[in-house]
Structures are given as structure tokens and as C-alpha cells.
Amino acid sequence: MTLDTGTGHDLSGIGSTRSAVVGRSPWVTAGIPAAAVLAAVVASICLGSSPSTLAEVWHAIVTPTGTDMDVTIRELRWPRTLTGIAAGACLGVAGLLTQGHTRNAVADPGLLGINQGAALAIVAATFTFGGLSVYTQATLAFFGALLASVVVFLIGTAARHGATPITLVLSGAAVTALCGGVVTGLTLLDEASLDTLRFWQVGSLAARSNVIDSLWPFVLAGLLLAVLNIGALNTLALGEDVARSLGTSVLAARSTGIAAITLLAGCAVTMAGPIAFAGLVVPHLARAVAGGDYRRSLPAAAAIGVGLVLVADTAGRLIARPGELSVGVVLAVIGAPFFVLLARRRRMVTV
Template structure:
């Protein structure tokens, strides 16, 4: 326990350093003294406007989204008992995407503040449908949840493709959201999704002990007095709130929920009471580092964090599949 606590404190220290880097680095580097001046005694200079108006909201949203995606990924892998599962398995991402396109196509909503609520509603509806389809009299199982999620995701993806082909305005607005990024978001977006993410984190904390029992198998968990269906319901609700909030605010950012839990598990072991907080902190670190890399490598422009995560996460995914020998011809 002492070792895990020490590692968690080190991770929190690393997160603090990355947060400073996220505020200071970009198309225009700002020294730490300038950052401190902008935060404490702003005078309206260009550096003050960049720090307070652009980078602080972007960094805060990156921390929130990283925590949500990291914890959501750990929950998803635990509930499906699938090391290659990510939060999108429950159809959350594609449900949000379909709702965004539908709101643009039918209502003409084009602003982020307008369709963020549609994205969250779509994620919620899709996850509920997946849970209902994957449930039987004895409740959902890891296999049925994964199969139902794949079916619903495929259906939503087909509908999204059809809508964006029918309407150019839908395609143009959807492309901005679909890439996945932190740029262009202000603190109003953060406040919109913050309550949902906080509730999701509370549910995840309550779900950790039950998830440890489910890791032994549903029958063993029942014999230990665990209420399996209730545990799954709480877990799915937590995943929906966490990932739905992150996807609604930032768009679909891949690989965070897949990569981070594996790194955290190497540091903590399988105990979800430790795995979830480690995954949350690591998720924030990874997402912010990817965002800073995207700003620095493409100066004076930038790469969206969704693109950077795809470039960094794909090699990890391939290495994971080969190491675990999950694919055989």
C-alpha cells in the first residue's frame, strides 16, 4: 500500500508538471514567470490573453477528459474482461456521433455549445440500448455486452455516414467534432460536462469493490454475496457518464481508454480500488502530453490531440495484441 501511495503521489507530481507545460508551451512559448504573471496579476497583455483565455481552459478540459477516459477505459475492460476493450465498446462514441449529426441535419445546430447536449444524450441512449440488448433474465454478461455494443455501433456508424453524405453542412460541422480535440473549447464547455463526470467518478469508486469480485467470474461473485446485476448497472452508468461527458465536450479521442489502463495495471496490479485512480491520473497526463506534442510539432499550426493519440496509440495497440498472442491464423 505504501508503494502504491508513493507511486500515485509521483504521478500527481508528474501531472502538475505536465499542466504547467500545457499552459506554457504552444505556437508561442511563454516563460513560467509570464504564466505566473498572467494568472496572478494580469494586465491584458497578449501573453495574459493567451494563458487565461486559451490555454487554461484547454488544459482544464484536458485534465477532465483524460481522467474520464482513463477511468472509463479501466471500467470497460473490467466489466467485459477484455484487455482490448475501450469505452467505445458500449456504443457511447457512435451514439454521440449520430446525435451530433442528427442535430445538425434536422435542427441546423452548428455551434459546440449547441450540440454538446445532443452528443451527451446520444451517448446515454446508445449505452442504455446496448445494456438492454445485452441483458437476459440473469443480467448482462461480458460477451453479450460486447456483441450488443458492436451491433449498435455498426448501426449508428451507418446512419452517420448516410446523413453526412446527404448534407454538406452536416459533413463540415461534423468533421470538426469528429477529429477529437481540445482547441476551441472554453470554460463554459467544462462547466457543462463537469457535473456528469463527477457523478461518474463517484459511481466508479463505488463500483471498484464489486468489479474485483466480478473478475473472479459471475458465479463466484454471486457465491460471495455480490449483486452482479446491480454492479453491472452501476458500472455501465459510470462508463456512460464519464465517456459521454468527455466525448460530448472533446469529440471521440481514441486510445486513451485502451492504453492507459494497461500502463496503470502494470503499476498497481488488478485491484480496481487502485487501478481506477491510477488510470484517471495517467489518462490526464497522457492526454495533455499528446496535446502539447500536437502544438509543438506543427508550429505555427497544430495537430488535434485525437490525431496525435492515434499516432501514439496504434503502435501500442499492435504491440499489445502481439504480446498477448490474441490473434492467431
């Protein structure tokens, strides 16, 4: 059996992806995601139960006069679009780093216990103190995600050979199972905890859009750590022994990567709840567009993550108007068949 080698898929997949982008202009690899982001942002602001024109959008943002459309764009669509931009970028980059560090092509940030850690913090606080405000839930989700990731990393580094991809995956699975079991137990004992969990688990860009004002420093810190991790990830893709021979500190690289994943995924969970498939599918799209070099695939993952989340959110508003389907539901519906098709077209593990 030939396992993947650090970029999320096997050597043959890397070779085919890299050959597909050989000679491609950087302007092309950057322009495709940028164009997708721009189109998704425009659609997110213009489309909804009451569509608006570009002229109305410009009027609402630049010279508002208090009309119904001005209020709709400024108070509803613009904040949720900003939330989608931040959450999508966080999920895309966190997913790419997760697949790179765990060497697992079907990994997403939830593999490190982030989603279940956030859920446990919210449910435990509700069980203890009663009903919680939306802002309090968001704060608890962030710190619960941080704590779960720290525990996963500490368990992984305590192993004999340190924080290897296998120890990280196993410790993440253990922490996820433990948190999930406790969450289930608490929700069975307390109806208020169950109601709170139901509300939080419906990933949405609307319900918690006000928390972005408090989270932007953490988002910037996570993106900075991800950028600093690019060089180490490129050398780790060649194998840990080769990376060490090139002077890369594997422990420092893993620590930086896990810190970036924790901050980015924790912020995404806080802003939009647990959104499935974005962190799983986006890295594959980014590598298809930009290749296996993290210097190109990381910004591509951020841009594609933004586009995917905003498109799913806009589609949810159009499909069920005058109501809406949550972005998490839409991504699950369109993401599952897409990923099955992706798995059939590309070999992730060869025997």
C-alpha cells in the same frame, strides 16, 4: 483457449502484474502518476507557439495585467488544460471500467456505442434543423452518447442470462454498427451534415472548452459511481459465480459500472470529441503501475489519462506550430504503435 477473467487480461498476466507491485509502497504507485500529471499540466500551460516561463504563468494567473502572454495563458491555455484534465480523467477511468466489465483487454468506451451514438445525434439534428452551434453540438453529443449506452445495456440485460460481458459486447457492436450506418446514410444525403461531422470528429481540447462549466456535475457523478463500483469489480474479477457467493449483485454491479462509463465517456466525447486510444491504452498503463486491484488502478488510470491527453495536446501544438495537430490525431499516431508493442509483450489470450 483461456479467456481473460474480468480485469482485462488472463490469469498469468494478472499474476505477473500483481507480483510486480508486491511490496511496492502506495506512495510509489500514487507518486508516479501524480508526478506525470503535474509535469503534463505545467507543459500544457507553458508550451505552445509562444513558450512562457513559470514566472509568466504565475503572473498571468495570480496578478494579470492584460499583456499578450496573460491573455494567451488565461484565455487559451488554461481553459484547454482544464478540459484536458477533465477529459483525460474521464477517458482513463471509463476505459478501465469498460475493460473490467466486458472482460476484454482491447475494449474501450466506444465499444458500448458511445461515439457513434454521439455522432448520430449531431448528424440527425444537423440534417433536420441545419447548422448547429458548437455548444449545441456538445449538448447533442452528450445525450446521444447517453442514449446509445442505455440502449446497449437494455439489449444486454434482455438476454437470457442478463448483462454478461458477451451480451454487452455483442449489443454494443450491433448498436455501433446501426448508428454508424445511419450516420453514413445521412451524411451522403446532406452536405451540411457531412461538414458538421467532419468538424466534430476532429478531437480537440480547444473548440469546446466552454462546455466544461455545464458538465462538471456529470463528471463528478460518473467518478463517484466508478468509486462505488470498485469493490464489485474486484469480486467480479474472480468470476461471476464467486462474486455471487460473496454476496455481490452482478446486475447491480453491471448497472453501476455501465452508468459510470456512460457518464464519463459521454462527458469526454462532449468536451473533446472522439479521442482514440486513450481509453484503450490507459488501463494497461494503470495496471502496470498499480496492479490489478481496482482500489489502486482506478485513481492511477485517472491520473495517467490526464497526463496522456495533455502530453498529446501539447505535442500537437509544438509539432505543427504556429498551427496545431488535434489531440485525437496525435494520440492515434503514437497510440497505435505503443499498443501493438504492448500486445506483443503481454499475453491477453492464451491458447
